[in-house]
Amino acid sequence: MNNLSSRRFSTLFDSVKVKPSSLKPFTDGNSRRRIWNPIPIPFRTIPVPRGQDLDFVNVAHSHLIHSDWNKLNALSTHLTPFRVKHILLKIQKDHVLSLEFFNWVKTQNPISHSLETHSMILHILTKSQKFKSAESVLRSIIVSGSLELPAKLFDAILYSYRICDSSPRVFDLLFKTYAHSKKFRNATNAFSRMKDYGFLPTVKSCNLYLSSLLDLHRVDIALGFYREMWRCRISPNVYTFNIVIHAFCKSGKLDKAMELLKEMESMGFSPTIASYNTLIAGYCNKGLLNLAVKLKNSMGKDGVHPNVVTFNTLINGFCREGKLHEANKVFNEMKALNVAPTIVTYNILINGYSLAGKSEMSNRLYEDMSKNGVKADILTYNALILGLCKEGKTKKAAYLVKELDKENLVPNASTFSALISGQCVRNNSDRAFQIYKTMLRSGCHPNECIYNMLISTFCKNEDFDGAVQVLNDMIDRLVIPDSGTLSELHNGLCQCGKNQLATILCKKLEDRHLLPGGFDKSKTINSQPENGDKTF
Numbered sequence: 001m002n003n004l005s006s007r008r009f010s011t012l013f014d015s016v017k018v019k020p021s022s023l024k025p026f027t028d029g030n031s032r033r034r035i036w037n038p039i040p041i042p043f044r045t046i047p048v049p050r051g052q053d054l055d056f057v058n059v060a061h062s063h064l065i066h067s068d069w070n071k072l073n074a075l076s077t078h079l080t081p082f083r084v085k086h087i088l089l090k091i092q093k094d095h096v097l098s099l100e101f102f103n104w105v106k107t108q109n110p111i112s113h114s115l116e117t118h119s120m121i122l123h124i125l126t127k128s129q130k131f132k133s134a135e136s137v138l139r140s141i142i143v144s145g146s147l148e149l150p151a152k153l154f155d156a157i158l159y160s161y162r163i164c165d166s167s168p169r170v171f172d173l174l175f176k177t178y179a180h181s182k183k184f185r186n187a188t189n190a191f192s193r194m195k196d197y198g199f200l201p202t203v204k205s206c207n208l209y210l211s212s213l214l215d216l217h218r219v220d221i222a223l224g225f226y227r228e229m230w231r232c233r234i235s236p237n238v239y240t241f242n243i244v245i246h247a248f249c250k251s252g253k254l255d256k257a258m259e260l261l262k263e264m265e266s267m268g269f270s271p272t273i274a275s276y277n278t279l280i281a282g283y284c285n286k287g288l289l290n291l292a293v294k295l296k297n298s299m300g301k302d303g304v305h306p307n308v309v310t311f312n313t314l315i316n317g318f319c320r321e322g323k324l325h326e327a328n329k330v331f332n333e334m335k336a337l338n339v340a341p342t343i344v345t346y347n348i349l350i351n352g353y354s355l356a357g358k359s360e361m362s363n364r365l366y367e368d369m370s371k372n373g374v375k376a377d378i379l380t381y382n383a384l385i386l387g388l389c390k391e392g393k394t395k396k397a398a399y400l401v402k403e404l405d406k407e408n409l410v411p412n413a414s415t416f417s418a419l420i421s422g423q424c425v426r427n428n429s430d431r432a433f434q435i436y437k438t439m440l441r442s443g444c445h446p447n448e449c450i451y452n453m454l455i456s457t458f459c460k461n462e463d464f465d466g467a468v469q470v471l472n473d474m475i476d477r478l479v480i481p482d483s484g485t486l487s488e489l490h491n492g493l494c495q496c497g498k499n500q501l502a503t504i505l506c507k508k509l510e511d512r513h514l515l516p517g518g519f520d521k522s523k524t525i526n527s528q529p530e531n532g533d534k535t536f
């Protein structure tokens with residue numbers, strides 16, 4: 001990409017201070033007057049075909065309109081970009097035939113296509129409102145292009161615009177396709193050049209661009225683009241406001257999100273359930289649960305009522321803060337308002353109670369969901385198993401694992417992790433290691449927490465050979481051990497006289513760049529090495 005487009009991307013929308021109160025719609029008589037002077041759209045003609053070129057175009061056109069593809073196939077080796085362009089111009093009023101011919105050229109003689117022929121089919125399809133087909137053509141160009149392609153593609157579309165008597169939607173489609181493809185620099189550059197010539201994207205395409213930016217956490221650019229929309233008189237719709245509320249929430253600017261929610265009505269828009277749910281989720285993510293509940297209670301004034309997403313968000317917020325009593329109150333309110341709990345609702349609550357070591361309450365919820373016809377999934381069972389394992393009830397947990405097969409559910413990494421943690425709670429390192437091996441055979445990958453838990457449990461049982469075996473697996477999988485766990489193992493080895501093994505262990509970790517920060521082997525207990533120490 002050239003330096004100009006790169007600068008545009010980084011400076012056009014970055015660091016724009018967005019003040020909702022300054023973004024009210026323009027209502028004066030000049031509200032639709034653009035604030036820039038567009039550059040006239042260039043008009044470039046292509047040379048008129050003469051001699052053999054003219055004969056070829058006329059013959060090929062005749063075969064096309066009579067659908068005589070056999071005769072056309074015989075002509076395919078004589079195709080050139082110049083001839084393809086003129087044939088497209090002759091048949092451009094028939095978008096079906098134009099696309100059929102375009103694809104035929106791509107199959108028979110692809111080198112006869114150029115950016116100009118691609119731009120022509122884009123104009124033909126867009127003018128006929130065949131946007132999906134046009135976007136498909138655009139995507140094929142974009143994925144195969146070089147760094148210089150975006151500027152050349154825009155120019156090709158621009159210079160063939162008037163000769164094809166095209167529609168402004170072709171530029172909107174270009175901007176939208178870049179946004180869809182997460183090519184934000186290209187989208188930004190296209191937007192800037194569109195403005196130069198007086199073209200603006202639709203609000204729907206702008207919303208797609210904003211949403212795609214948020215998906216990749218480019219909040220500042222999204223908010224900057226929102227400000228640019230107002231400056232260019234692109235009127236936002238309710239979906240735009242919902243996206244911007246989400247952007248404010250993601251950036252922690254909840255006061256601005258709330259301000260925008262309130263101002264939507266003064267701008268002629270009614271907040272939707274998505275508007276409220278987005279801001280409620282923002283409050284919950286910040287632990288501001290009282291404000292979240294207050295906002296939920298105020299929804300009725302706008303004729304909007306809480307739905308299952310609203311309640312699930314609040315329940316999850318309370319569970320995350322360990323406020324299970326409040327979570328249960330929201331759950332009961334939900335049922336009282338005849339909002340049916342879903343599997344998500346039950347899983348959130350069951351997981352919350354399980355993490356708090358209240359497996360009896362988790363089991364009651366499991367029974368309640370079964371009674372209400374909500375089928376448990378692997379997340380439900382994992383939460384139940386975790387709750388039992390945290391309390392050391394490994395036999396009951398093992399019984400639930402057997403239930404998985406009956407329900408056609410497959411244990412995953414979380415299932416095995418819960419079972420391993422349960423055995424570690426009981427200091428049963430051998431059984432925990434057996435489950436760990438089963439986990440590996442099942443194709444699941446332990447996380448660093450499981451590895452550290454296993455090593456620590458082996459060390460507590462003074463089974464340093466087992467701990468070293470687990471650490472070897474960690475090293476092979478390039479997982480960095482916890483400094484405290486490594487110190488525990490290192491001290492244990494030194495205490496039982498295996499200093500040389502401890503040294504080799506540290507050296508191997510250093511060589512693989514896996515030595516954790518904060519680990520200080522000089523603070524370990526030194527004693528004489530034992531003869532015949534094992535090595536890695």
